[in-house]
Amino acid sequence: MTTIVIVSHSKDIANGTKDLLNQMANGVPVIAQGGVEGNIGTSYDHIQTLVNELEDDALCFYDIGSAEMNLDLAIEMYTGNYQIEKVDAPIVEGSFTAAVKLSVGGSIEDAIADLNKTFG
Template structure:
């Protein structure tokens, strides 16, 4: 089954989204990283470690610009062809994707649903 990865500048936001989606999509694997040493920020090392644990295909959602940049760098520096960046709202996008994953929808169908429901981030 597909997985969801969450990258946020805040450890608490990442954990909260992980908890929210886990409650609505029980049994789905949701990984989350956020913050650096209790402060605001994102770490390419933490993102890479999270991606190393992905066992299947995954959609990764992020909050703001530098988290996207760190995700892109992690993808460029490693062979993570099974991971797709979802350029959609972090909370709502991860929530919708999680529910649709539990319904057995394919990655392409989920991305189409995200596209139809939300404006893609720049």
Template sequence: MNNVGIVLISHSPKIVEGIQDILTQVVKNVPIGVAGGTDENEIGTSIEKIVAAINQVHNENGVILLYDLGSAMMNAELAFELTGYKNIKIAENIPLVEGAYIAAVESSMGNDIEKIIRSLRESF
């Protein structure tokens, strides 16, 4: 059984790489994708990077997208639409580091996407 995948979206490649490092120390069985920075690895976000990260971790149990700033959310929404997947949730207004940690732990426990989103909303 695959656990819910997580995609970390940030304006900085270093931020998502650091969060990914933290999460992989805590959980071993959760697919975690990163989309940080522009296509030129500058500050900003890239729809193409987000789509690639979604495709990397997508499975039948879905994917949760977590992001840092408002424009990252807009690109997350566009990327979600471009993939055509139905089982993706955007964790809106959830802190990136803390939310990613909770989502990863809950996913590693086998919780479904709806329960993880509910836990994130209750936590913040």
């Protein structure tokens, strides 16, 4: 199974995207990480913990600036056995595209191929 990870500076954006995906692609696990201590921002520590606690492959979407930088570092430092991929696509549209592909039985590779065709 593949999990969708949403990393945003905003808790509302992360959770709103998760809500959309849960409604449109039922059964695809989605984890939202947004904001820091009730404020706008990202935290490497939070993102690293999230990545290290994943229990399956993951496609990771991010919004801007430090979200990408912290996600890159967390993936680089990851020592687990799952395939963890950062996706360069719009956070809502990209994660939606991937979740739909996964919900109909597509693999992580199938989802990446669709994302590359659409947003590549």
